[in-house]
Amino acid sequence: MKAAPGIRAVAVYNEMLRRHPELSEGIRRTLERRIRSWRAVHGEAQEVIFRQTHEPGRLGLSDFTDASGLGVTIAGQPLDHLFYHFRLVWSGFEHAHVILGGESLVALAEGLQNALWSVGGTPLYHRSDSLSAAFRNLDADAKVDLTHRYDQLCSHYRMTPTRNNKGVAHENGSIESSHGHLKNAVHDALLMRGTKEFDDLGSYRAFVDEIVSRRNAAHGKRIDAERSHLQALPERRTTDFEEIVVTVSRTGGFTLRKVFYTVPSRLIGHRLRVRLFDDRLDVFVGGTHLMTLRRGRGHPDGRHDQVVNYHHVIHSLRKKPMALRGLVYRDKLFPRPEYRKAFEALIEHLPDKQACKITVELLALAHDRGCERELAKELARTLDAGDLPDLAAMRTLFGPDPAKLPTVHVQLASLNGYEALIGTGEAA
Template sequence: MESRVELFAQIRRDARVEGLSVRALAGRHGVHRRTVRQALESAAPPERKPRRGVSWRLEPFKPAIDAMLVEDTTAPRKQRHTARRILARLIEEHGAQGLSYSTVRDYVRVRRAQIDVEAGRRVEVFVPQEHAPGAEAEVDFGEVWIMLNGVKTKCHMFIFRLSHSGKAIHRICPTQAQEAFLEGHIEAFNEIGGVPVKHIRYDNLTSAVRAVVFGQGRKRTENDRWVLFRSFYGFDPFYCQPGIAGAHEKGGVEGEVGWFRRNRLTPMPVARSLEELNDRIRAWEVQDDQRRINDRIRTIGQDLAAERPFLAPLPAEEFDPGLVLNPRVDRSSMITVRMVKYSVPARFIGRRVRVSLRASELVVFDGRAVAARHQRIIAKGAQSVQLDHYLEVLKTKPGALPGSTALARARESGAFTSAHEAFWAASRRVNGDAEGTRELIDILLLHRSMDGADIEAGITAALGVGAVSADVVAVEARRHATNVSVGGAGSDRHHGAHDEVNVQRVVSLTQRRLMDPAAVIAGLPQDARPLPSVSVYDELLAKRNKHPDNASKENIS
């Protein structure tokens, strides 16, 4: 686009060279005659007058607005003027006309901050802080929404951030209860390889603080389990001021919550489980080690490597972050924890068991051994049922299996596969419903000691020759496991050796008899023996029929 300076130069040249009139010059250049006269008077275009908006209409009312904002400095926080309320009062009390909401809003936003500073309520000055390596960290929770297994779910993100290097650990939890709070600390300590030696900054979270003792500085009444935890790991807490006043005291982690949510969790992540999403987050954290924060010279990973030697070492043992409970097992072999039912092995019916309720799982103990493990469920009234916990009972009551909740849940989760279905159907046809189901249960019991892929391979091999025996499945599953461990999926063995592994080892003798000798199953020698005959026995029967009297005398004697 031609500038006004160039336009004025063209007009002056045409007037000088061609002697055109003002009207002719205006027509040639498509401008007003006033513009032509300005160009002929001066080569420099006149300065444009600033556009006068509607804000001038606010000038008579600014003193009234300032008075309302000054009044707000002593008013309760939730009863202060909004820009919309100020506009309404100007219209009602001062007869303001022609004022727009945006005009009032823009003035209030700037003027309120100035008045707060003048009243000593807000100081908009940030003093740069230095954090010694290995000394401090900050912790906070942030809300996030994810598509969890197809359902939009509200979750909570635990964040631990080292103040010196800026290294942050993020974990998505179903709740922000104390077990999630403690578990997040443990994983963060393990990830960074130590514990800050000075303190860790916190809000007044109920997971750590039972009550704020007002009038005594930062003194807090702490939760007993939290005191035990920080004593175990050897660090001190620093509690920020309650409410908005303390937000700036841990600004690093506050900013990290927003940054991670915008850059990693937008759009809303989709995952089948929280474990899957947290594994994805671990990979993102490794990528973030190459990031530089603001104008720092070194990356986060480089600063973390320099900070690690200054951290306190981790204790030799690990703290159990779970909430310990002792529910009783009901007649359905279920326990109730936080209004959710979980199954346990049937041998615990009527007993109390020790349960560790953790952030994302529930663990049931029999002494020190783990008796059951479930993914934690948040929905009230839900159930988590595992088929394995009922196998001993179903062995004696096989008719209860088809309609059982445990079987339905196993099918939904994919634990009860199409191979199991095929074996069950074949076994019931051959052995009957009860015995056929027991054979299936024997196969399900194999899962306690063998890999599922090996068992499925054993089922396929057995069904291939019409065998519906759990013993045959067990033998073939062990053989498959041995072959895989020797060869492996990625082995570079000779192709002939690999083919030998896949030779069918379960053999039906009836099938072998009926097959052509040239097509005998590989792995067995050809059977050249004659077919069995009963002709010899027929001869004996003939002799017996010829001498019936002698036979009767022998019987009498």
């Protein structure tokens, strides 16, 4: 016990039974009591937790907590996510933000700024967990850069950054204990809602915001009292994204953080400026904003992912429909499951070339006529009836063939007629 103060009582118990098989297994509780008594008299000093008194407007805490166990689904797909959680220690004001990736400075910056602008001020100090997860797998220079950017974020809001000692969870106790209460509140609200399914991420975020607002309402008077002690907000937010320059390749897209993104083919060869947020990418050419893309995530096993928009590639694919057969991102190309099921049915009953041709033309029809959802419903009805999609029938159903539209001749009126009207108006 003196040589190994940290040894567990159960380990001593197992070793005693091994050395003395004649001993009864019932001695375990007695042994544990005696070891506990011995440590009370002869054991080493233990760490003491010093409870603190808190002042209004002094300290805000940030942390991340895993929320995947809530079982939320978006459009039928499980949502692997975290909550960024902010709390003012004195009043109990809190803010939660749904994070799709892991712990990162981008996620912290977005969540923290949302929280500060929501409460209407900034505390003197901001404490985090040192972004330990974000530092993982970074080299020394990258860690220094990340630390510098975090310090700049706090400086913009005139907060002094402080950090927990590594591995000492109780130093963030004012928010660690609140994680469980927050997730329990969300879980209960999901049960009362009757379903954990949401149409989109925005709906789920609004749901979480409403729950947090209710929790804050319970501390309304104390939160209002602390607001008068907070520092004023700056004139504007600071950056909550990373900016990266990428080049669009001949494949009609670019790869960023193990994810391939398609863009319109006219951008092939161009250098794009990408602002990388937690849940999206804002794409610029020069100073012009081109588009916003959903952010993808590489797979845990190291495989790359793809974020594909069929509108970006359909013109080229129509010229090479057989490329669909072995396309790396084929499953991501289909905008809805019905299109994938139609392709699978066609490839099963028709030659590959014909199946690919029909599938590509169906995608082109959805693109040209703006009928993606309606066409998907019609494909579902066709497949449920045991039939294969009829391209000609679909084209007829979703609008006339442009080649068969009548030619309309418009005869322009003489300008003299307009002059006469003007003259008549002046005379009147």
